[in-house]
Amino acid sequence: MHGKDRSRLTFLVTYAARHPDRIVGYVRRQARDTWLRFTxxxxxxxxxxxxxxxxxxxxxxxVGSKTHESWLQIGQMQYDYLIKHGLKPDMRMLDIGCGNLRAGRLFIDYLDSGNYYGTDISPDILLAAQRTVEEYGLQRKMPYLTLTDDLKLAFLPDGHFDVVHxxxxxxxxxxxxxxxxxxHVGRxxxxxGRFDFTFDRTVGTEHQVLREDFYxxxxxxxxxxxxxxxxxxxMADWEETGHHQSKIRVVRPA
Ligand SMILES: C[S@@+](CC[C@H](N)C(=O)[O-])C[C@H]1O[C@@H](n2cnc3c(N)ncnc32)[C@H](O)[C@@H]1O
Structure with a gap:
């Protein structure tokens, strides 16, 4: 599974033969992505x-959830993992690429007011994130939700976050x-503090598909x-969750 190169023609042909129902969607995505890359x-x-x-x-x-059940489940998975690894309400958390708060809504609820800071490059998903705050009644927790252009994190203070995610x-x-x-994240x-991130792991050749998915x-x-x-x-214990991505933890020594 982790050794496959999804950009290879042989992989695409075999995949298409196994999932003929997905061919139209793939071709549509390919056409859209090609157009967006050029523009x-x-x-x-x-x-x-x-x-x-x-x-x-x-x-x-x-944000990657085809059903609402999956949205709830993948959010819960992220939350449970950090709780198991010692997240406490008084900790300050930076959630890079927070999306529409699939997991963020649980962190916001758990952390002390103002201790959740979500960033994303997409204004559209940040508007959806605001709707999640409203829908789950989290206004009083005053989460920060900030649009970013890069990952230099230059607008954030030194030594501030206990957990980056x-x-x-x-x-x-x-x-x-x-x-x-x-x-820049160490600053x-x-x-x-620690920085947990997931990635699509390959044990074979590093590759990308449609400039959307990177291995x-x-x-x-x-x-x-x-x-x-x-x-x-x-983080080997993340694999026990059954999530298709792997996880690495970066630490800043005390
Ligand atoms: C698959 S979604 C996951 C969202 C959220 N972390 C979750 O688990 O629900 C990836 C998110 O990362 C954001 N993103 C992608 N590249 C980014 C970058 N360079 N900096 C910040 N956010 C980014 C996307 O806009 C999107 O909202």
């Missing part, structure tokens, strides 16, 4: 346009975007973190 200047603008198009159809599908964000990010994040992390080897990302003076480790 946007860089990856962030491109992905923002993808999110605009996806969110217009369904904000839950735009990015679920299913690097799975949609080319290497320069991840590199930018790892180059805003509190001493002893990396674990060592590549651990080495990249090390090049920015951060210690990173592969």
């Amino acid at each position: 946007t200047p860089d990856h962030v603008s491109y992905y923002r346009a993808v999110m605009r198009s996806d969110t217009a159809r369904s904000s839950e599908a735009a 990015a679920h299913s964000v690097f799975s949609h990010s080319p290497m320069p975007v991840i590199d930018e994040c790892l180059a 805003i992390m509190a001493p002893g 990396y080897r674990t060592e590549t990302l651990i080495d990249l973190a090390a090049s920015h003076g951060l210690k990173a480790e592969y």
Whole structure:
């Protein structure tokens, strides 16, 4: 499973033969993505346009959940994992690529007022996030929801966040975007803080599909973190959740 190169023609043909019902959707997505790639200047603008198009159809599908049950379940999975790993209400959390608060709504509810900070590159999904705050009655928790253009995090204070989180964000990010994040995230992390991110893992050749989905080897990302003076480790216990992505934790020594 983790060794497959999804960009190879043989993979696409075999996949199409097994799932003929998905061919039309794939071709439509291919055509849309090709158009968006030509009409946007860089990856962030491109992905923002993808999110605009996806969110217009369904904000839950735009963050990767085809059903509401899956939206609830994947959010709960992220929440349960961080609780198991010692998240406490007085901790300050930065949720990079917070989407429409699939997990964020649970973190906002749990954390002390003002301790949740969500960022995203997509204005459309942030508007959906505001609707989630309203729908789940979380207004009194005063979550921050901020639009970003890059991952330099330059507008955030030094040493502030105990937990930084990015679920299913690097799975949609080319290497320069991840590199930018790892180059700057250490500055805003509190001493002893951690940064958990998921990624699409391959044990074979690193590759991407439609510039939407990126597959990396674990060592590549651990080495990249090390090049920015951060210690990173592969979180084997995340695999027990059954989620299709893998997880790495980056720590800033106390
Ligand atoms: C698959 S969704 C996951 C959302 C949320 N983390 C969750 O689990 O529900 C990925 C989100 O990351 C955002 N995103 C993609 N690239 C980003 C970047 N470079 N910086 C911040 N957000 C980004 C997208 O707009 C989208 O909302």
